[in-house]
């Protein structure tokens with residue numbers, strides 16, 4: 268079944284022939300951040316055909332960062348996370364299917380099968396299925412309530428438990444865990460963070476920044492247990508929850524939050540035979556191994572020259588920019604999506620930003636004094652800045668981004684000197 272409106276795009280045929288196939292219908296799976304931006308971009312780029320946005324959640328496309336910050340603390344309402352005002356969303360003319368799951372992709376018939384029993388044909392399909400919070404399958408996990416934080420409903424369930432006099436154990440000292448810990452402390456709860464690795468955010472930041480985060484949380488009264496595994500959970504006789512640690516000790520608490528990572532929602536793609544490797548593999552045009560199916564956001568594994576390998580970028584920036592890139596690519600536009608990774612985190616009023624991918628091989632140059640609460644660490648190969656991280660240093664980091672993208676050697680003495688304006692570098 269094809270829409271009768273005129274097709275506004277054309278795609279090269281998969282057999283490589285010079286012919287093109289008109290694009291009548293584009294289906295987006297997942298109405299989160301990447302899916303929302305893909306829909307908006309398809310319209311802003313002039314696609315007037317049928318646009319179907321299928322989303323498991325009941326909410327319109329929205330952003331998740333406030334869910335561990337302002338929404339969790341009650342400072343902002345969930346509706347503030349919506350990507351578009353309701354009028355602007357309706358004006359897109361998108362067939363939005365909330366509360367609907369895509370259950371299968373039939374690549375031969377070029378259609379997706381929905382949980383409401385209907386089939387939806389497509390000419391181009393964009394997978395923006397994101398990921399879900401990883402669960403911990405440990406003994407006793409079924410005897411306590413284990414919170415995770417991915418959705419608006421998760422934030423709404425967790426928020427009332429973060430209050431003065433309540434005790435919270437956060438399992439996992441990564442970004443979500445640390446942001447939940449910070450919000451919980453700010454709400455007056457007693458907080459313990461349990462992390463298996465020997466330092467915080469070990470997967471994503473160098474040791475200097477792990478140390479900085481540890482000092483920040485400790486100064487706020489959060490207990491951080493590093494190198495500590497969880498062997499299970501139990502319910503105490505007084506009804507409180509217990510986290511059983513690998514060293515034999517027990518943490519009694521009112522609330523347990525798991526912040527132990529994300530599982531990409533790539534099952535649909537795998538079952539459809541698309542190339543996957545811890546996520547859906549895409550190229551710099553956001554195309555999967557089927558040229559009529561694209562992917563973007565947390566679910567997509569893309570080549571990244573800044574990292575020197577393919578990886579999934581779990582970030583606000585990537586969800587937006589790759590969603591937009593996938594939309595343009597679906598319309599046959601030239602796309603070369605190879606972003607300089609950018610990530611930020613807000614904890615206790617501190618804003619940390621990261622540009623690029625620091626590695627242990629990089630030389631570190633520091634600008635500013637850690638004691639002042641605002642400094643930047645630059646990571647260099649030779650005299651070329653490859654990455655930069657810093658708390659409360661947004662302005663310096665904006666210049667750092669330019670330095671990284673320009674790939675020009677810098678005078679490292681001047682780089683380290685806060686008296687030298689970044690604009691002069």
Ligand SMILES: Cc1cc2nc3c(=O)[nH]c(=O)nc-3n(C[C@H](O)[C@H](O)[C@H](O)COP(=O)(O)OP(=O)(O)OC[C@H]3O[C@@H](n4cnc5c(N)ncnc54)[C@H](O)[C@@H]3O)c2cc1C
Nearest residue numbers: 297299300301323331332368369397564565581582583586
């Ligand atoms: C609590 C929290 C705080 C964060 N804070 C920051 C931050 O401070 N800075 C930062 O850079 N990044 C942050 N992030 C990361 C950022 O929000 C994500 O990278 C981004 O949301 C990914 O967008 P996405 O569209 O790929 O996935 P999502 O936004 O998760 O959207 C995927 C959607 O697809 C739907 N879906 C999945 N399968 C199906 C199916 N079969 N059928 C229909 N629908 C389906 C899901 O229900 C979901 O709605 C945070 C994330 C979380 C969870």
